Amino acid sequence: MPGLDIKYWGERILFKIIGQVGKGLKVDRATASRERLLYARVLIEIQIGQEFVVTITFQNENGKVMEQRVEYEWKPLVCTKCKGFGHVGADYRKGGKQQWDAKKANEGQ
Template identity: 30%
Template sequence: MALRKLKYTHVPVWIKLRHLPVELWTTDGLSTVASGIVKPLYPDSITQACTRLDFARVCVMLDISSKLPRHVIIMIPLENGGESACKVDMEYEWLPPKCTSCHSLGHATSACVLHKPQNRLLLSMFKNRSMWLLPPRTRPLTLHLSLSRMRQLWNRML
């Protein structure tokens, strides 16, 4: 059985909407504001009950490949026919660590095992001969190879 790493493209995240106009403190209003950026899922119970009015908290489905805006501008219609611009700040409570090198979640680029120099074998071509060089390391690299695989590698070197 072969195991494969799952590639996630969307992840649920809680966001705080600050400076939200009172007119938008409804399920439809919160959905409208959040859907301008991401796919809204549901507000938390305190936001629904309107017991905390300094920010609204909404769970959204975030596309990990998209850029994350820090605010959204809402145009609110006025009674005289004009519009008023309102800036709603977005605060992401938690974002999963994302590697831009291997495009996966769970670790930052600085911690990517695939791109650390001490974890790679460097191939140097010198006078049409292949020579394997091991970079300096703090701990030894352990490779588990079968005898037949070792012979194949040895025959290539000769």
């Protein structure tokens, strides 16, 4: 969460804020120790098929509504055809889902 005020960098507060996106699992060591002040980094768990939210809002201690940008370091590949993970629809061959065959012991020798 780039630009998040450092006063919100406590684990409980971060998990409460990021709760709009998913379940907070872990706060980055640099975030917890406030070593890198450009952004707060949190590991989150989200539901399969859930959209990746880019902006969240929360109410600060004074009742003011704050808007926070959310960036993702990594997003899984999600297939638009079968909704499976690790591949995209373009990876399909004619006739269905791409199949991986075990390599035979004598192949390539």
